[in-house]
Amino acid sequence: MPKAPSKARELISGIDTSGTHPVEYRFTHAKGGNRHLVVVFANFAVTDDYGWSNGVLDPVRANILWIRDRFHGMNSYYLCEGMDFGLEQSVVGVISKVMNALGLTPDRVTMWGGSKGGSAALYFGMRYGFGNIVALVPQFLVGTYVRTVHPKVARFMLGEGVPEENVRAVDAILPDLARSGAGRHSNIYVLSSPQDEQYAEQVEPFLGLFQGHDNFNFIFSESPYITGHAQVTRRNVPFLMGLLNMLADGLPPRLGMVRNGFEEPDRDTSAIEAYLSDTSRDKPTGIAPPTVTHPLPGTELPVNGVYFSGVARGAVRVSLWEHGKFLGSPSVATDGTWSWQLSKPWSKGRHQVKAVAWDADGGHTKGVVVAFTTVDAAVGGAAPAAAPASAGAPLMEGQGQGQLPAPTVHSPVAYEQIAGTAVRFTGLARGAAQVGFRAAGTLLGGGPVAVDGRWTWDSGWPWQEGRHSVEVFAVDAVGTESPATLVPFAVAHATTGAAPYGY
Template sequence: MPKAPSQARELIDGIDTSGAYPVEYRFTHAKGGNRHLVVVFANFGVTDDYGWSNGVLNPVRANILWIRDRFNGMRSYYLCEGMDFSLEQSVIGVISRVMNALDLTPDRVTLWGGSKGGSAALYFGMRYGFGNIVSIVPQFLIGTYLKTVHPKTARFMLGEGAPEQNVRALDAIIPDLVRSGVARQANIYLLSSPQDEQYTEQVEPFIGLFQGYDNFNFIYSESPYITKHSEVTRRNVPFLMGLVNMLADGLPPRLGTVRNGYEEPDRDTSAIAAYLSETSRNKPSALSLPVVTHPVPDSELPTDGVYFTGIAPGAVRVSLWEHGKFLGSPSVAADGTWSWKLSKPWSKGKHQVKVVAWDAAGGHTKGVLVPFTTVAGAAAAAGTAVPAQPTARFDAAPTGGRLPAPAVQTPGAYEQVPTAVVRFTGLAQGAAQVGFRAGGTLLGGSPVAVDGRWAWDSGWPWQEGRHTVEVFAVDAAGNESPATLVPFAVAHTTAGATPYGY
């Protein structure tokens, strides 16, 4: 008897590095040419940070984009690090690029998530004007929830000590959006339950804010089989699968004339294929595998004595990962050498880091695995310093030298730049070069003139919204100065433009 065909769908993993934060994603194409996109945000309970990726969404006919909530190794509600919302801009940039590559409009997109992911779906869906929002047991008071339940995530998002003003600011972002009246035409489906221990504080006080929203639907799930937060979702999976397929087919459950089906199986898919190819982790490259000269495989190192050096001829950068977690991406010098060091001590125990080399076209090699073990104890300074490279290195760890932080003249702190092209200028006395980072990612560098002046233009249009860039100086010996933080905002929406065309 022949086997039944597999119900599994091909999953394509990728990483989009075009924003301030690298964004990891997973994608699967629609069935039968369906013309819809479902964007899935993860909850706290997902070990690999791709929510709803265990096959439960296989029956959904739409294109599906999962976005991983792991930035610098931490969860973030897809919003911010230390109240720097350039993380949010990186996430919406990926959603917009996938939507545009599929030639869809915002009304053909559903934002979907539960708990933490439900808050993200509600925020991104309303803030950026998407047509459909499915928010399952969300938290409305994000700051308060983090401070009381997830203090580690609170430190990452709110800053050290989780200042009360930052707690209040994060508490306000979703309620203020609803009060503002944005997205009144969106199809919003909010699911909660009185059996959810978070309901009384996190959901019930805010239901009334949706009065006047034309297509707001509150699914009140009450059952003796629901005893806690996570069970609200489990008890409603069949209903939710039916809901998302109705949305994918252009049949939101509401009164009025709607179009059924909306499928184009023969539609040109070259644009989304190109995007997936450009950002895929499986893109081939003619580069040779990178060579790691330190650490030696299976070596034993003190927790504060781990650094990486190596050779990657022809590469422009290497990236380092541990168990799928992005660690860093140092640039490669003209002679092929590179080095990198984590800014904090490693945890004790066994580690296995993967090193991948990247070429200028975005192609990359397979990963080279470097296993090592870390033990407690301080390392001798001479044994742990990252060796100096023959040229000034932007990826080198700070050395504690006396080189002062560079002065930045433009853009001014908290300036709103009315153009997509942002030009940085300033002074860096005694430096050979200045470098620019955002979210741990190296953006570029500029030589310093004899009189200390420098100028840099990234060469790409900046996404609309808030950004924070670290500007640091490097002397001829490779010593790096402290960084100067430059917070600014870009506002370049023109007539006829939308916030989706990043």
């Protein structure tokens, strides 16, 4: 049971030998429990004589049955071999068996095909009363067409010598069905075009035969992109996919006799181009591209320890993107600094994030890409790092307007590995009077904040080798405490016999 490529639907191939002629088919199950069957007939010169089998039907939710038009190595319009219509009976037998096995009725079946396949869709749809028929650029005079254009097919279908009476008999099949009112209650859709060289002989003379049908629809496609028979269907694929999806959902539209096309590829577009140029936000800017100071290119970070910071002088905001997906847009402080942190852990693996700076007029710079890799957070390791605060940065969740912002920690850098037992903390806490330090809920100490917001603190004791996680918070003159900035780091190469933790 061969399968299609992994991103496509599973294709099941088979052969039914219960009739007088073996019938080869492909089948794919419906998606999402859809209760409809689409039967696809092939046109000439398609791969393996299976029509519409290039993946274009993958989005359609219905069950799909492709029937191969190859019998003894020849095409047959799914009708006959040497005027023996047992071939047709074998084909409709397969359709009926699949329909019945799915528990469907004829009104939930669509016959679909183009050119040769369009003629077959009309024939089987009208002859056996299936609910929907979509015939794209069909031939109504099948005998005349194969004798003129496909003589080998004509000999196979009509017999050696292609007798004139057999040509006339096969020519009459579709017109007689339409004239008799067969398929009167089916929803019939026929597509053709004045640019189709077959239209005048093979389609136009027979449209009047459908006047008494309940829902006959003719789409007359007049497009400069159609230059012949083969382009009619290609030009209309978007419309046809919409139609097929409606039929699969049980919503047969009533279009009537309609026209489409009318494109103007050479039309003057200067007016709209001028408008877009005047109002576009995609304008050049004189500001420099942003600088990303964290994360550094090529670094490896835990999935819950990623934040972005940098400088974008002259900008009002920075937008961050990954593979075309918008991530966030932090404001830029008056000193040009900015920072941003995702509200959830990153997916594990390699990431490439692009940062773009924007000025006040809507102009933007080229993007700066920083590549980094995220890995699983170590078991029992430090808590995630917080992005450094910036005067212009948006408030963190739960932080009210006017509340003292969390301090910025310049050193140690989050997840830094420090050689030696001495750890010195430095940073910035604008508007604060002092900063404090906690670990595991225990106060470690504190220090004053200078007028310009800078601060430093040294615990005065040697730090034990291993991992540490310290919360740094700011306190203003009236005792209001800010949210904490978490600083995870590790001490390595501590001197043997060093004093234990100072807390």
